[in-house]
Amino acid sequence: MLKRLAGTVLRRRRAVLVAALVLALIGGAAAATLFERTKGGGFDDPGAESGRAATALRDVFGQGRPNLVLLVTAAGGVDTRDAAGAALGRRLAAEPGVVNVTSYWNSGHAPQLRGAKGDKALVLATITGDDTAVDKRVGRLAERYAGTGDGLEVKVGGYAMLQHEMNRQSQKDATTGEMIVFPVTLVALVVVFGSVVAALLPLAVAFVTMLLGMGLMWVLASVTDLSVLAVNAVTLLGLGLAIDYSLLIVNRYREELGRGREPGEAIRVTMASAGRTVVFSAITVAVALGGLALFPLLAVRSLAYAGVTTALLAAAVSLTVLPALLSVFGARVGAGRRPARDDGAGFWRRLASFVMRRPVPIATVVTAALLLLGTPFLGIKLGFPDERVMPASSSARQVATAVRTEFGSAEQDALQVVVAHPAGGREALAAYAAGLSRLPDVVRVDTVTGAYAHGAQVSPGRPGFAAGGSVYLSIVPGPGDAGRLVRDVRAVPAPFGVMVGGTAAVNVDATAALRDRLPYAVGAVAIVMVVLLFLLTGSLLLPLLALVLSALSLTATFGALVWIFQYGHLNGMLGGFTVTGDIAATIPVMLFALAFGLAMDYQVFLLSRIREEYERGGSATTAVAVGLERIGRIVTAAAVLISLVFLAFTASGITYMKAFGVGLPLAVLMDATLVRGVLLPAAMRLGGRATWWAPAPLRRLHARFGLREDAEGPAPRIPVSAE
Known part of the structure; x- marks a missing residue:
């Protein structure tokens, strides 16, 4: 099928290139307004208790959690600026x-809204509407209210402002990342290929992939909610995967030219061999990232949408636009450095031979080193991103810091407890509110029957807490552990059904959703991966081995993340970030999917080439050495290049984006060196021919439905001493 596709592309190469250019321009035009359609945040579970509470507050009471905070400073004291x-x-x-x-001035000079030094006061409010409407409104409000006037200095903060600034920072980071990555990648590609023409081809494919991806995200954002993180994912993942697939195809094309084939025939053979690997690899990456769609959090789900779309799109462009470009440039692509050595004296052959002569001690040492690197992961503490993930220049962060350090209570962080139909009347409601006010770290409980502190009523109630036969309570927390307070509130017996909402409750529920869904997502992805790798290799053992080795490299990656971002090491080298003592709960989940997908991507590259050599009649160890020699340099180059792409994340002003910029290169490079160059050859040497074993029914299944490389013509045999 891929040979037929190659023939079609060769016959209609101009039409293919023109169509790709037109579609890319359309995608680029759509990308200009993409950020306006995406949403910030997306770290909550709408179906959880906190989500249902938020819906009830909005629909029944016309209320919402305070998401706008104005920090007002008066040089002569806030009491001198009452008017x-x-x-x-x-x-x-x-x-x-x-x-x-609600403000200090319209609440009877409420002390909790006045700063400790008397020069600051708060104005709290709720911006209504969906995420898109809130984002637009808070942007306009910030323009009108931030600044100095009438003796007051105003800074705009709150959850809405935080999400607004995160949107803008993400947009800025995406632009900065592209400006850094493209020139660096071009230089690296010239070094890899030794040819400017060959180096430009992967960048051309990446450019088309990214613009098409942006266009598809624009369409997707028109029909469903989409997180702003999807834009960053399309930009950097599209660039990385497109370069990976292009490297593989261009390298194989140059290899076939070196064997004396004409350009047209070299393209057909390349498509039938490396092209199949690209298809299989894209499906593998798509499956790994598709597992994120099982999570209810919009930010995580959006990464699944972007990842699956980008992986398949990168493959499609690599299999259509790239062959057309190869046809245009012909033999000029073959100029420069040779893609592989055929004399059996290359580095990867020597490394494989060395490892396979001493598989047990070498594998033991490397495995122990990876496990040692992973030990910090045992002490991981999961949290949720707040304003501290933003740079110090962020207005939302400055406001939140001032509120935390200068104000006695966190009115803007109040929990809301919704009671749909309170049984027992006002007496039962009052007793319940009084009981909640006795909890540690509760400053005050407000509801329709009054305000309560330390178990006693301290002021009369307000009618705004009741509507349509339902009521709600507002719990103002102290400076303690907000997550623990949510669990304590939910543990208090109530004579009626309650739903606990608020920012802290949202974080608790989101973490629980990630934890509860993770086993199902990992299990589903693992099962599909085993099936796919069996179809590629025809082996029952190799798919399981690939999963174990990839998990081992990820263990070391997560250990490094905890050591850096939870404990604060290497802070200065990464441009500075605030150490919060925990890791955002979404990072391990999303990073696992991305890193696992890329790790399996390289496993597919290597195993497909080893399988090809094994089917030519070589011994099991010879196939490993030959396959590693022929694909080793290009996979190493791909790993280095995609690591350079992801390192652009470290320039981000958002801390959890820096975590991706560190974690993904670590995972990719460890998998491409220690796992691919040491552990896999050692394991396959120990397994010998049994590594390729499968029971007869599965062998027949693979013979009918399996996928394999299909290069034409024999390749030179490379002798290897380890048998």
């Missing part, structure tokens, strides 16, 4: 889409 402060609150309350405005 200006009151006017500020009235002006904000008159804004469309803004409700529940």
Whole structure:
């Protein structure tokens, strides 16, 4: 089939290139407005208890958790600016889409809204609407309210502002990453190929892939919610995978030219061999990232959408646009450095021979080293991203820091407890509220029956806490562990059904959703991977071996992440970040999918070439040495290049994006060196021909449905001493 596709592309190469250019331009035009369609945040579970509480607050009470905070500073003290402060609150309350405005000046000078030094005060409000509407409104509000006027200095913060700034920072990071990556990658490709023409081809494929990916994300964002993280994923994953696949194809094409084939025939043979590997690899990466779709968090699910789309798109462009370009440039692509040595004296052959002569001690030492690197992972503490992931210049971060250090309570972080139909009347509700106020780290509980502190009523209630036969309670927390407070509140017996919401509850529920869904996602991906790798290799053992080795390299990667981002090592080298003492719960999940997919990507590259050599009649160890020799340099180059791409994440101003910039290169490079160059040859040497064993029914199944390399013509045999 791929040979027929190659023939079609060769006959209609101009039409293919023109169509690709037109579609890329359309995608680029759509990308100009893509950020306007994406959403910030996406780290909550809408179906969890906190999500249902938020829906009830919005639909029944017309309320929402405070997501806008104005930090107001008056040089002479906030009590000297009563008129200006009151006017500020009235002006904000008159804004469309803004409700529940509470300020120091309209609340009877509530002490919890006044800073410890007396020069700062808070204005709290809720911006209504969906994420897109909130993002647009908070941007306009920030432009109008931030700054100095009437003796007041105003800074805009709150959850809405945090998400707005994260959107803008992500957009800035994507642009910065592209500016860094493209020239660095071009230089590296010239070094790899020794030819400017050959080096430009992968970048051309990457450029088309990225623009098409942006266009598809624009379409997707028009029909469903999409996180802004999807844009970063398309940009960097598209560039990385397109270069990977292009390297594989261009290298094989140059190899076939070196064997004396004409360009057209070399393209057909390349498509039938390396082209099949690209298809299989793209499916493998898509499966690994597709597992993220099982999680209910929008940010995680969006990465699945972007990853699956980008992997398949990178393969499609590599199998259509790249052959057309190869046909245009012909033999000029073959100029420069030779793709592989045929005399059996290359580095990877020598490494494989060395490892396979001493498989047990070498594999033991490397395995022990990887496990040692992974030991910090045993102490991982999962948290959730807050304003501290942003740079110090962030307005939302500055406001949150001031609130945390200068104000006695966290009004903006209040928990909301929704009671749909309170049984037992006001007495039962009052007793429940009083009981909640006795919990550690609770400053005050407000509801329709009154305000409560330390088990006693301290002020009368307000009617705004009741609507349509339902009521809600607002729990103002102290400075303690917010997650523990959520669990304590949920553990308090209630004579009626309750739903606990609020920012802390959202974080607790999201972490629980990740933890609960992770086994199913990992299990589903592992099963599909075993099936796919069996179809590639025809072996029952090799798929399991590939999974174990990839998991081993990921263990070391996660250990390094904890050591760096949880404990704060290498802070200065990474541009500086705030050490929070935990790791955002979404990072291990998303990083696992990305790193595992890329690790299996390289396993497919290597195993497909080893399988090809094994089918030519070589011994099991010879096949490993020959396959590693022929694919080793190009896979190493691909790993280095994609690592350079992902290192662009470290330039991000968002801490958890830096974690991707560190974790992904670590995973890729360890898999491409220690796992591929040492552990896999050692394991296959110990297994010998049994490595390729499968029971007769499965052999017949593979003979009918299996995928394999199909290069034409014999390859030179490379002798190897380890048998």
